[in-house]
Amino acid sequence: MTQGLVQEQVANAVQGALADAKAKGQLKIESWPTVTLDAPKRPEWGDLATTVAMSLAASEKRAPHDIAKIIADNLLTRDQLFERVEIVRPGFLNLTVKPGIWLEVLRDIERKGAAYGTSAVGVGKRVLVEYVSANPTGPLHVGHGRGAAVGQALARLLRAVGYDVVSEYYINDAGRQMKLLGASVYARLQELAGTPVTFPEEGYHGEYIRLAAEQIQASDGATLATLSLTEAEQRCRDLAYRTLLQHIREDLSLLGIEFESWFSEASLIESGAVERSFTELKQQDLLFENEGALWFRSSKFGDEKDRVVRKQDGECTYLASDIAYHRDKLQRGYDLLIDVWGADHHGYIPRMQAVIQAYGYPKERLQVVLVQLVKLLRGGAEVKMSKRSGEFITMREVIDEVGVDAAMFFFLMRDSNTHLDFDLELAKQRSSDNPVYYVQYAHARISSLWRVAAARGIACPTASEADLTVLTDPDELALIRKLSMFPEVLEASALAFEPHRLTYYLQQLAALLHTFYNKHRILPPAADSETGDAPVAEAIAPTTTAARLVLMRSVQQVVKNGLTVLGISAPEQM
Numbered sequence: 001m002t003q004g005l006v007q008e009q010v011a012n013a014v015q016g017a018l019a020d021a022k023a024k025g026q027l028k029i030e031s032w033p034t035v036t037l038d039a040p041k042r043p044e045w046g047d048l049a050t051t052v053a054m055s056l057a058a059s060e061k062r063a064p065h066d067i068a069k070i071i072a073d074n075l076l077t078r079d080q081l082f083e084r085v086e087i088v089r090p091g092f093l094n095l096t097v098k099p100g101i102w103l104e105v106l107r108d109i110e111r112k113g114a115a116y117g118t119s120a121v122g123v124g125k126r127v128l129v130e131y132v133s134a135n136p137t138g139p140l141h142v143g144h145g146r147g148a149a150v151g152q153a154l155a156r157l158l159r160a161v162g163y164d165v166v167s168e169y170y171i172n173d174a175g176r177q178m179k180l181l182g183a184s185v186y187a188r189l190q191e192l193a194g195t196p197v198t199f200p201e202e203g204y205h206g207e208y209i210r211l212a213a214e215q216i217q218a219s220d221g222a223t224l225a226t227l228s229l230t231e232a233e234q235r236c237r238d239l240a241y242r243t244l245l246q247h248i249r250e251d252l253s254l255l256g257i258e259f260e261s262w263f264s265e266a267s268l269i270e271s272g273a274v275e276r277s278f279t280e281l282k283q284q285d286l287l288f289e290n291e292g293a294l295w296f297r298s299s300k301f302g303d304e305k306d307r308v309v310r311k312q313d314g315e316c317t318y319l320a321s322d323i324a325y326h327r328d329k330l331q332r333g334y335d336l337l338i339d340v341w342g343a344d345h346h347g348y349i350p351r352m353q354a355v356i357q358a359y360g361y362p363k364e365r366l367q368v369v370l371v372q373l374v375k376l377l378r379g380g381a382e383v384k385m386s387k388r389s390g391e392f393i394t395m396r397e398v399i400d401e402v403g404v405d406a407a408m409f410f411f412l413m414r415d416s417n418t419h420l421d422f423d424l425e426l427a428k429q430r431s432s433d434n435p436v437y438y439v440q441y442a443h444a445r446i447s448s449l450w451r452v453a454a455a456r457g458i459a460c461p462t463a464s465e466a467d468l469t470v471l472t473d474p475d476e477l478a479l480i481r482k483l484s485m486f487p488e489v490l491e492a493s494a495l496a497f498e499p500h501r502l503t504y505y506l507q508q509l510a511a512l513l514h515t516f517y518n519k520h521r522i523l524p525p526a527a528d529s530e531t532g533d534a535p536v537a538e539a540i541a542p543t544t545t546a547a548r549l550v551l552m553r554s555v556q557q558v559v560k561n562g563l564t565v566l567g568i569s570a571p572e573q574m
Contacts, residue, residue, distance in 0.1 A: 003037070003487065003488050004105065004484035004485055004486070004487050004488055005104055005105055005108050005484060006047075006097060006101055006102055006104070006105060006481075006484050007037050007048065007484060007485075007488065009081060009101070010037060010048055010081065010095060010097065011035040011037060013075060013078075013079045013081050013082075014035045014050060014052060014071065014075065014093075015035055016074075016078060016079065017071050017072075017074035017075045017078060017079070018032075018033070018052070018071065018074075020074040020077075020078055021070050021071065021074050026070045026074075027056070027060060027067065027070060028059070028060060029056070029059075029060075030059055031059060033052050033055050033056055035050055035052050036050060036051070036052070037049065037050050038050075039481070039485070040094055043474065043478065045086075045088075045094050046084065046086065046094035046095050046096040047095060047096050047097045047102075047481060048094075048095045048097070049092055049093065049094050049095065050092075050093050050095070051091070051092060051093075052071070052093070053065070053067040053068035053071060053091035053092075053093060054067075054090060054091040054092075057091065063090075063091070064090050064091025065087060065089055065090060065091050067091060068087045068091045068092070068093050069087060071093060072085045072086075072087055072093060075095075080098075081097060081098065081101060082095055082096060082097060082098065083096045083097065083098045083099070084096035099471075099472055099477060100469060102477060102480045102481065102484065103468040103469065103471065103480070105480050105483055105484045105554070106463050106468060106480065106483075106550055106551060106554045107463040107464070107468075109483060109554040109557055109558065110462060110463045110550070110553070110554065110557075113557060114557075114560075114561060114564070116486065116487070116557060116558065116561055117160070117486045117487045117489075117490040117558070117561050117562075117565075118160045118161065118162075118487075118490070119160075119161045119162060119487060119490075119491055120161075120162040121161045121162055121491060121495070122158060122161050122162035122163030122164075122494075123162040123163075124164075125162075125163050125164065125335040125336065126163070126164045126165075126166075126333065126334045126335050126336075127158055127163045127164065127165045127166070127334060127335065127336045127337075127338060128165075128166050128168055128329055128332070128334040128336075128337050128338070129151055129154055129155045129158070129165060129166070129167050129168070129338045129340070130151075130167075130168045130169070130170055130329075130337070130338070130339050130340065131147055131148065131150065131151025131152070131154075131167070131169075131339075131340035132144055132147055132148045132151060132169055132248075132252065132257075132340075133169055133170040133171070133172065134172075134248065135172045135177050136171060136172070136173060136241050136244045136245040136248060137177050137178070137180070137181045137204055137241075137244065138204060138206055138208055138209075138244065139206075139208055139244070139247060139248070139251070139394045139395070139396065140248055140251050140252070140394060140395040140396070141392045141393060141394055141395060142374045142376060142392075142393045142394070142395055142398050142422070143342065143371070143373060143374050144395055145255070145374075145395035145398060145399075145407060145411060146371050146374050146411040146416070146420060147340050147341075147342065147371045148252060148255055148257055148395070148411075149255065149407070149408050149411035149412050149499075149567075150340055150369065150371055150411065150412065150416045150499060151167065151257075151340040151369075152167070152255070152256070152257050152567055153412055153499035153502075153565070153566050153567065154338060154340070154369065154494075154497055154499060155167045156565050156566070156567060157490070157493055157494035157499060157502070157565060158494050160490060160494065160565050161490065161491050161494045161495070163336075163494075166260045166261055166334075167259050167260050167261070168259060168260065168261040168262070168263055169259045169261070169262050169263070170263050170265065170325060171245065171262060171263065171264045171265060171266075172265050173241060173245075173264055173265055173266045174265045174266040174268075174269050174321070175265070175316075175318070175321070176315075178237055178241065179233070179237065180200060180202060180203050180204060181204060181236075181237050181240055181241065181244075182233040182234055182235075182236045182237025182238075182240070183200040183203060183233050183236075184199070184200060184203035184204040184205075184209050185209055185212050185213050185216065185236040185237070185239075185240045186213075186224075186229075186232050186233045186236040187199050187200060187203065188209050188210050188212075188213035189213040189216060189217050189221075189224070189236065191213075192210075192213055192214065192217055193217070193221075208244070209240075212239075212240045212243055212244070213236075215239075215243065216236060216239050216240065219239075220235065220239060223235070224236070251394075251395055251396050251399075254396070254399050254404060255395075255399065255404055255407070255408060255567070256404065256408075256567050257567075263325070263328075265321050265325070268321060268324050268325055268328065269321065269324075273324040273325075273327070273328060274316060274320050274321060274323075274324040276324070277320075277323050277324040277327050278294070278309070278310075278320075280327075280359075281296065281323075281358060284358065285297075286300070286358050287309070288306075291312065292312040293308050293310060293311055293312050294308070294309050294310035295307065295308055295309065296308075296309050296319065296323070296351075296354070296355075296358075298350070298351045298354035298355075299354075300354070301350075301353065301354035301357040301358065301363070302350055302353070302354065302357075302363075303350040303351045303354045304350065307319055307351050309323065319351060322352060322355070323355050326352065326355050326356065326359075326366070327355075327359060330356070330359055330361060330365070335365075336365065336367065337356075337365060337366045337367070338366075338367050338368075338369060338497065339352075339366065339367075339368050339369070340368075340369045340371060340416075341368055341369070341370055341371065342370070342371055343370045343371060343372045343373065343417065345368075345370070346370060349368050352366060352368070353366055367497065369416060369417075369497050370416065370417045371416045371417070372416065372417055372418055372419045372420065373419055373420070374411075374419075374420045374422050375419065375420065375421050375422065376393050376398070376422050376424060377421055377422065377423040377424065377425075377426075378423070378424050378425055379423070379425045380423065383424065395407075398422075398424070401424055401428070402424055402427040402428050403427075403428075405436055405440065405568045405569055406427040406428070406434070406436045406437075407427070408566065408567055408568050409435060409436035409439070409503060409566070409568055410422050410427055410435075410436065412499045412500055412502075412503050412566060413435055413436075413500055413503040413504070413507075414500055415498065415500050416498075416499075416500070430574070432514070435503070435507055436568070437574070438507065438510050438511075438514070439503075439506045439507060439509075439510045439559065439563065440563070440568075440569070440570065440571055440574060441510070441514075441574055442509070442510040442513045442514065442555070442556075442559050443556055443559045443560055443563070443570040443571065443572075444571050444572060444573055444574040445513070445514070445517060446513075446552050446553070446555060446556040446559075447556070447571075447572040447573065448573070449522060449523070449549075449552055452523060453523060453549070456523065456526070458523060458524075458545065458549075460549045460550075460553065461546045461549065461550065462550070463550050463554075465546070466543075466546040466547045466549070466550045467543045467546065467547060468547050468550065470541070470543050470544050470547045471547050471548070471551060473520070475512075475515070475516050475519065475520060476516070476520075476548070476551060478512055479509075479512050479513065479516060479551060479555060480551070480554075482508065482509050482512055483509070483554055483555065483558050485505070486505070486558050486561070486562070489501060489502060489505045490502065490562075490565065499566065502562055502565065502566060503566065505562065506559060506562045506563065509555065509558065509559060509562075510559065513555050513559075520548070521540045522540075522545065522548045522549065522552060523540075523545060524539065524540050524542075524545060525539075525540075
């Protein structure tokens with residue numbers, strides 16, 4: 001795990017103390033432990049804490065407190081890094097780093113700029129992230145919007161830590177749902193022509209179907225009148241499909257989402273890939289016939305039961321196409337496949353992991369990220385229905401109302417596998433209660449600082465030019481410590497497939513910034529209009545101004561880096 005600059009030094013120091021203890025015969029250390037560091041719950045307990053002593057207790061057959069004492073003694077004799085090392089029962093080591101050590105974080109941020117926080121942990125590994133993949137039978141709803149935001153954030157996070165990532169949209173343009181689309185549009189078209197019609201059972205009823213029928217009537221009405229029912233429905237299906245898929249592309253583009261790959265289910269079937277996958281699985285005795293249907297032996301790989309891939313009437317199930325599709329993914333040579341699914345597909349995971357294993361790969365080659373439902377609220381009251389669609393709230397409606405940045409941040413600010421309450425009124429507020437405004441305002445607030453400094457002729461020095469040793473206030477050090485955590489948070493968010501960790505971090509960093517900004521002076525006060533002098537009581541030393549400007553620039557850089565990874569803008573003014 002990539003650590004911040006100071007955290008890495010501390011971890012190395014603890015490892016060195018363990019090596020010293022082993023060399024002296026104080027500890028056996030038969031299996032070398034990983035040193036993990038956490039921030040204590042209360043700042044007075046120290047800067048960082050580790051439980052490494054407790055992790056060694058079993059193998060050393062000693063009390064963790066005694067092990068912690070040995071580590072602490074070796075730390076203090078070998079390293080000039082720490083101001084204080086304390087032991088808290090049963091064996092916590094609370095470590096306080098000398099203030100001057102933290103200042104290198106600001107220099108590191110300045111050196112790396114937009115690259116600060118990124119790492120190379122994934123270099124050489126190829127990842128395919130498939131997300132949204134909604135049926136092209138209607139507009140994207142707000143749930144799809146959350147899946148889109150999560151998928152894009154995952155792709156961007158993984159790229160930030162070195163992975164070679166391709167994002168893909170799987171177009172479900174074959175099968176029963178597409179036939180229903182054609183039948184639904186044709187039925188509405190007949191209604192428009194005044195022909196009595198029985199609407200297809202389980203057809204699509206949204207207003208968008210009527211709009212599609214009106215467009216088709218205007219462009220192809222005469223041609224449709226010459227076709228058989230089957231041909232007319234097929235024609236309606238093809239025309240509506242193209243229109244609806246284009247709307248999906250446009251809506252996703254509004255969120256800044258552009259897929260590198262659009263993969264058609266129909267092309268998969270037409271190429272014979274489904275039948276080829278059947279042949280391969282039969283050769284391994286992983287398909288069998290029973291009662292006229294064809295079954296996949298998914299139970300052999302941990303699924304609760306075997307699954308039908310072709311029904312008695314010869315129609316293939318969704319699983320058949322998914323087998324061929326994931327076979328194709330594997331053949332493209334990706335080291336990791338990530339699928340972002342709605343939470344209602346949870347039960348589908350074991351059978352798809354069975355497919356991965358059937359083709360000779362560990363089930364971990366496929367990772368599924370589940371996205372729970374979104375409940376839309378307006379001022380705390382649930383929004384039940386969309387005026388435009390008549391059935392559900394579309395993603396487009398949410399974007400139009402609250403804006404792209406607010407939509408993206410709200411979609412990402414909770415664990416994707418938990419339900420999300422999305423309050424439309426809150427998302428539009430320009431106040432600290434609105435989390436996206438709160439974070440973006442941190443960036444804009446610092447931009448305002450540069451404008452004021454420029455107007456007063458105050459230079460903003462580099463980290464090497466300023467005397468950073470004056471940054472000793474606890475609030476200053478708290479900000480620097482939080483900045484130092486960014487690389488670890490970014491990597492952890494990527495490797496755990498949890499973008500919400502980054503949104504949570506940005507909110508914490510913004511809170512520290514706003515508190516500091518309201519509490520501490522950064523620039524000297526404007527000169528008195530008559531004497532040209534600043535009030536003595538409010539004076540601030542030039543060295544302090546210079547150092548704090550460096551600190552502010554570092555905060556702004558990290559806020560911008562975090563927002564950029566999430567696909568959210570960092571405005572200069574608000």
